[in-house]
Amino acid sequence: MLIKRSPNGIDLPFPSEITPRALYESRRSFIKQIALGAVGGAALLEMAQREAFAQGTGAKLPAKLNQAYSALDKQTPFKDASSYNNFYEFGTDKSEPARYAGTLKTRPWTVAIEGEVKKPMTLDIDALLKLAPLEERVYRLRCVEGWSMVIPWIGYSFAEIIKKVEPTGNAKYVEFVTLADKKQMPGIGSRVLQWPYTEGLRIDEANHPLALLTLGMYGDVLPNQNGAPVRMVLPWKYGFKSAKSIVKIRFVKDQPRTSWNLSAPSEYGFYSNVNPEVDHPRWSQASERRIGEDGFLSRKRKTLMFNGYNDVASLYAGMDLKKFY
Incomplete structure (x- = not known):
């Protein structure tokens, strides 16, 4: 060792x-x-x-369980969900975010909402906490590497933000920009990605009730390594689509360039829906392992289309999801 x-x-x-x-x-x-x-x-x-x-931990967030959007799967233990993470701003190894994210300062924190909106605004973290009633939702999250977790997240539908800022008719997409601060994030020096980390959605995807603006997990605020103090959780897409430590939300006319798509366009498409029929160029996506539950010698479980969230299927009616991966 x-x-x-x-x-x-x-x-x-x-x-x-x-x-x-x-x-x-x-x-x-x-x-x-x-x-x-x-x-x-x-x-x-x-x-x-x-x-x-x-x-980044320990502050209770009272939230009522939304059973309509809560998976019945066994929940991943907190110790696993908070110690096995993808957060390249703090390192590429799964254990590094938990080790090094203590340098992240989550207060004061503001999120600017701008672009094609009638009411641009900048909200601090307290305003975000109070913008809509907080809900607890138990979501499955599937990562492109072939592992998954089941986590009780706390937040509210991103649609609440959309209603507040009133997008114009030109707003076709939503771009999420995350913090990129070398003083707080040692992984920013890496050339594996272009910084700041950016992600994007079509506006109808962002407006879907499942799209969760997330401020906590397991009854507490988000730990730093899990994307504190505010992130997105999109349970029907691969985990990298759920932007962490967000500082800017832009409503735009054109499809935004996203970090992983820029880095490896043949491997990471804009949509990145969980689709077991579309393999990653270097491995199959047909099965997965549940962290904290499935051992390396256990038989893998079958990956479900849209990660089992079939409510979103209507968003992609008529689209070739092998072409638009």
């Missing part, structure tokens, strides 16, 4: 294990105010949630 050590031979904690200076100083102030009786119960709760949000 290869054990990584620092150049001087001394084992150091990972960045994600180090408490930021601003955070521990805010804790001191928080404790002092408690001792002085300077804050009430509601204020205590808000301060605790803000501190937990700054750490």
Whole structure:
């Protein structure tokens, strides 16, 4: 087993294990105010949630389960869902995001919504949390590499955003732009992708009830390595379509260029719907393994068309989904 050590031979904690200076100083102030009786119960709760949000975990997000959009599959354990991740801004190995994403500062955070809309706006994370009632939805998420998870996400339909900004008749697509900050994201130096990471949807896809603007998982705010503080979750598409750590949403007339399509157009198309009949050039997509449930020696499970979310099939009526992969 290869054990990584620092150049001087001394084992150091990972960045994600180090408490930021601003955070521990805010804790001191928080404790002092408690001792002085300077804050009430509601204020205590808000301060605790803000501190937990700054750490990317631990702030409870009350949300009612939406059974209409909740898979009955066995849920992936949190420890697996938060330690086996694709988030190239923090490294290409599945374990690296959990190790290094502690450098990501999720407050303050704003998302600019612009382009072909009547009401462009910039919303901070608190405004996004309050824009619509939060729901918990248990979604299957299938990744192009052949693995899948079942995660209880918290958020609301992206359609709520669409209603707020009122797209013009020229808005045919929605582009998502994510944070690209070398100081916070060590993987940005990699040339594997063009930065910032961008993704896109047709506007009717973005308006589908399944398209979830996501702010939490497992009853808490999003951990940094899972795309904090705000991301998309599109359960009928391969996982890389669900943009993480979003800072800009643009409504545009022309189909946006997306990061993986730019990097490897023969492997990653714009639509990227889960389709077991279309193989990746280097492997089959007909089967998958469920992380935390299926071992390497277990028989793989069959991959379902649209990942089992057949509600979206009408979006692609008449399209050749082998051509528009």
